Amino acid sequence: MTSVPNPIEFDSQVFSLAFHPTEDIVASGLIEGDVHCHRYALDSPAVALWSSKTHKESCRALSFGVDGAALFSGSKDKSLQVIDVETGKVMLKKPKAHSEPLNALLALNAQLLASGDDGGCIKIWDTRQRKVAMKYHENVDFISDLTFVEHKKTLLATSGDGCLTVMDIRKSKPVAVSANQDDELLCVQVVRNTTKAVVGTQDGTLLLFSWGDWGDCTDRFPGHPSSVDSMVKVEDATVMTASGDGIIRAIGILPNRLVGAVGEHGDMPIESIRLSRDGELVGSCSHDATVRFWSVAEALKEDEDEEEEDAEQAEEDAEQGEDEENNDHPANEDSDDDAPESDNEDAAGTSSGKRKPASESDANSSDSDAPEKKEKARKKKSKKAKRGIGGGKKANAAFFADID
Numbered sequence: 353m354t355s356v357p358n359p360i361e362f363d364s365q366v367f368s369l370a371f372h373p374t375e376d377i378v379a380s381g382l383i384e385g386d387v388h389c390h391r392y393a394l395d396s397p398a399v400a401l402w403s404s405k406t407h408k409e410s411c412r413a414l415s416f417g418v419d420g421a422a423l424f425s426g427s428k429d430k431s432l433q434v435i436d437v438e439t440g441k442v443m444l445k446k447p448k449a450h451s452e453p454l455n456a457l458l459a460l461n462a463q464l465l466a467s468g469d470d471g472g473c474i475k476i477w478d479t480r481q482r483k484v485a486m487k488y489h490e491n492v493d494f495i496s497d498l499t500f501v502e503h504k505k506t507l508l509a510t511s512g513d514g515c516l517t518v519m520d521i522r523k524s525k526p527v528a529v530s531a532n533q534d535d536e537l538l539c540v541q542v543v544r545n546t547t548k549a550v551v552g553t554q555d556g557t558l559l560l561f562s563w564g565d566w567g568d569c570t571d572r573f574p575g576h577p578s579s580v581d582s583m584v585k586v587e588d589a590t591v592m593t594a595s596g597d598g599i600i601r602a603i604g605i606l607p608n609r610l611v612g613a614v615g616e617h618g619d620m621p622i623e624s625i626r627l628s629r630d631g632e633l634v635g636s637c638s639h640d641a642t643v644r645f646w647s648v649a650e651a652l653k654e655d656e657d658e659e660e661e662d663a664e665q666a667e668e669d670a671e672q673g674e675d676e677e678n679n680d681h682p683a684n685e686d687s688d689d690d691a692p693e694s695d696n697e698d699a700a701g702t703s704s705g706k707r708k709p710a711s712e713s714d715a716n717s718s719d720s721d722a723p724e725k726k727e728k729a730r731k732k733k734s735k736k737a738k739r740g741i742g743g744g745k746k747a748n749a750a751f752f753a754d755i756d
Contacts, residue, residue: 381411402440426454468495528566552580
């Protein structure tokens, strides 16, 4: 089992978290408006660096600046604040950054920050000049998530109104707004060498959009028994999802498949998951007032183990097929010898699609093979039972329950 840092416990619900871009530091935003900063290490309790009563209401969104010197926080109180990571002191405060409560934040580069609110408004802030550089208001409900593709200068936003908005941050008008998907869109990640966008929904379906074809989704992947509230990309074709049922899952994209269950927060819904600076850990926060850590390597190992099991099973099936074919040869020979005396019987057997044992010795041979077949079936069953980690049986059964 791969080592991970110990969970961080709080006195109240954790709404948001963010990983430092260069150090082993995680920031957590609480429902009471506090922001906490901890240094984490493998198999060790986290060390509290500082905590601050930053907001009057819940801290809904956090994002470190790309150099790690500043931490941006957004709140239900509509304020946007910039915190010094070294001291925990507020360096800048915008009390009415939005006309509605903030719900999403993302540092785009060293100069730009994106924010989204409950009314569907997205603002691009110039952090050096301390003013709004661009504003988009294409959505009519809360902005749930933001993701940025640097080399394309493209920002993607999901919204509770069921639409995906795509923006080139160099232009004042959006590139595209998708058709309404008849469900709340809650999170988004770009995968497959920037050819696909994966979107999580309220009903648990993952929607796939093809890059440049934003009018409607091109594929749907059902299976989550509850909402997909947050998502991170851990490999170019693999994402981890956090669901309302409290389970974190690793999902392969194209081919679409459940890689395995990574872990769980009991039955408590998960608010957010984020990827650490080195890509080796995923952090999650939930209604259980904890921040927990999960190993990315452990999650992906499940997929490797399954591929090995599939290869072993294919080899066993091939060997079993050869054994059955060898057992059939004596029967064929006896049948040929008896052919002149039983032409009618053979013809009848062929027309009905069934073949009877040609002799008593063949029947005995089949009976002697029965224990061997049962043993192979038992091995096959035991291998299947090993699949799934961290609540895997529960998660896997639930995941495939809705798939026909």
